[in-house]
Amino acid sequence: MTAELGADSEVGTLRTVMLHRPGDELRRLTPRNNDQLLFDGVPWVDRAQQEHDAFAELLRSRGVEVLLLADLLTEAMTVSGAARMQGISAAVNERRLGRALARDLAAHLRGVPAPQLASILMAGMTFDELLAAESGEPELPGASLVRRMHHGGDFVIDPLPNLLFTRDSSFWIGNRVAITSLALPARLRETTLTDLIYAFHPRFLGVRRAYESRTAPVEGGDVLLLAPGVVAVGVGERTTPAGAEALARSLFEDGLAHTVLVVPIAQERASMHLDTVCTMVDVDAVVMYPAIQDTLSAFTIHKGDAGVTIRGADPFLEAAADAMGIGKLRVIDTGLDTVTAEREQWDDGNNTLALAPGVVVAYERNVETNARLEASGIEVLRISGSELGSGRGGPRCMSCPVARDSAAMEPVRS
Numbered sequence: 001m002t003a004e005l006g007a008d009s010e011v012g013t014l015r016t017v018m019l020h021r022p023g024d025e026l027r028r029l030t031p032r033n034n035d036q037l038l039f040d041g042v043p044w045v046d047r048a049q050q051e052h053d054a055f056a057e058l059l060r061s062r063g064v065e066v067l068l069l070a071d072l073l074t075e076a077m078t079v080s081g082a083a084r085m086q087g088i089s090a091a092v093n094e095r096r097l098g099r100a101l102a103r104d105l106a107a108h109l110r111g112v113p114a115p116q117l118a119s120i121l122m123a124g125m126t127f128d129e130l131l132a133a134e135s136g137e138p139e140l141p142g143a144s145l146v147r148r149m150h151h152g153g154d155f156v157i158d159p160l161p162n163l164l165f166t167r168d169s170s171f172w173i174g175n176r177v178a179i180t181s182l183a184l185p186a187r188l189r190e191t192t193l194t195d196l197i198y199a200f201h202p203r204f205l206g207v208r209r210a211y212e213s214r215t216a217p218v219e220g221g222d223v224l225l226l227a228p229g230v231v232a233v234g235v236g237e238r239t240t241p242a243g244a245e246a247l248a249r250s251l252f253e254d255g256l257a258h259t260v261l262v263v264p265i266a267q268e269r270a271s272m273h274l275d276t277v278c279t280m281v282d283v284d285a286v287v288m289y290p291a292i293q294d295t296l297s298a299f300t301i302h303k304g305d306a307g308v309t310i311r312g313a314d315p316f317l318e319a320a321a322d323a324m325g326i327g328k329l330r331v332i333d334t335g336l337d338t339v340t341a342e343r344e345q346w347d348d349g350n351n352t353l354a355l356a357p358g359v360v361v362a363y364e365r366n367v368e369t370n371a372r373l374e375a376s377g378i379e380v381l382r383i384s385g386s387e388l389g390s391g392r393g394g395p396r397c398m399s400c401p402v403a404r405d406s407a408a409m410e411p412v413r414s
């Protein structure tokens with residue numbers, strides 16, 4: 001039986017998830033480009049794939065249907081010419097390539113079968129690869145200065161190594177999907193692929209969108225569905241105040257939320273998204289980086305009978321419990337002492353993926369944080385992430401829940 005699409009919490013039983021198995025786009029990372037492409041180093045790709053396969057297998061063994069982004073992309077472009085055209089036009093950047101090369105590249109891509117096209121859209125393409133692929137194709141008139149001036153190993157289409165972090169480029173809320181508005185150039189094109197998948201893949205036909213205006217940056221890692229109708233949005237290195245405001249307004253208009261907590265976080269790499277310092281592990285519990293616990297605050301935007309009001313900033317934990325209608329949000333700390341906590345926060349100890357209330361997937365390396373979770377009654381399913389972690393993202397970042405049971409009321413399933 002196919003689960004009903006959508007999610008209204010972080011912790012309802014996970015039925016369907018979208019992952020991206022890291023592929024050739026990771027093989028593009030070099031010591032010269034890894035910073036710009038938002039990786040801390042150059043991962044061992046085969047090992048990263050093994051780690052990811054184990055992650056996916058763990059989810060399957062717990063009854064979760066795993067959809068792989070590359071399969072969805074290929075299938076969407078196989079069934080739809082419009083999907084192919086959309087992918088090509090998003091990848092061909094005339095401003096960077098000039099008119100002649102942009103035309104040549106688009107002409108070449110139009111003749112590439114869907115599976116290879118999907119690979120190119122994800123892994124990018126070098127000047128040398130384009131030249132080799134064009135041999136045998138009719139030559140178009142008009143020389144390209146840009147071709148002459150670039151090195152063969154430069155990219156005509158940039159790779160997207162951060163596709164691995166499917167959490168950021170789309171998220172579900174209620175029965176709708178939001179394609180986000182990513183903040184940094186290295187990730188911008190990712191949403192053209194998620195947009196295409198949700199627009200053209202047969203599995204998602206008829207699905208409605210949330211945050212359609214996408215007027216300002218909002219990344220999925222900053223969006224936590226605290227409870228049905230209650231959403232927290234981190235504002236820091238990625239999501240902007242304008243993004244949080246636009247998202248809140250749009251969620252209110254669509255009836256997808258009544259309260260949005262806007263949570264300022266430090267504008268630094270260690271806390272690039274709200275889910276790097278805090279994730280939910282149960283309907284009333286979070287795992288949180290202790291260094292920010294007492295200072296984390298929230299502006300509460302609420303839509304009630306009297307219209308939209310903004311309150312705060314107030315202490316986050318109190319504002320969250322209040323909005324969720326629970327007496328207290330339980331907090332489980334990262335790490336042991338301040339040094340261990342800082343290390344485990346950096347290694348995504350806070351970035352857990354809940355499979356059900358009180359059941360989470362976590363990186364095995366965060367030994368102290370995992371022990372604390374277990375001491376608090378949370379079941380911890382450990383995965384290794386020595387290579388996956390070099391992109392600075394954990395189990396939550398690497399997953400986009402497509403279907404979760406409602407946390408408000410667990411439906412009975414046949």
Ligand SMILES: NC(=O)NCCC[C@H](N)C(=O)O
Pocket residue numbers: 037038039162165167168187220221222272273275276391392393394396397
């Ligand atoms: N939600 C997340 O924290 N996602 C991890 C994103 C890591 C990626 N290398 C980035 O810098 O955007």
